[in-house]
Amino acid sequence: MTGNQNKIRDNIIKLTNSRTSSIPDLPISYYTKENDCCNLADFFKKLSIYALRHFGELGHVVELLVYWEPPPIDMPEPEYS
Numbered sequence: 001m002t003g004n005q006n007k008i009r010d011n012i013i014k015l016t017n018s019r020t021s022s023i024p025d026l027p028i029s030y031y032t033k034e035n036d037c038c039n040l041a042d043f044f045k046k047l048s049i050y051a052l053r054h055f056g057e058l059g060h061v062v063e064l065l066v067y068w069e070p071p072p073i074d075m076p077e078p079e080y081s
Contacts, residue, residue, distance in 0.1 A: 025050050 026046050031038035044062065051059030060068045 023050065 027039060027043055029039060029043040031040065048059065048063040051062045053059070057068055057070070060066075
């Protein structure tokens, strides 16, 4: 990376770290095409942990990128009197 690219990357990181997302446990995701600076891996890791903690098994959607199918619920037959 050139010196200018390093300055751009450092400024983006400073801006991102100075802001907070609407969910305090998660960082703000960023990406710049000019110098391939991003935090996508860190963002997805933290998003996965957050989703598992707050949504249980459904949180695996973030980690596996596959929708989790809950097991079917056996419904009892209604009793009519």
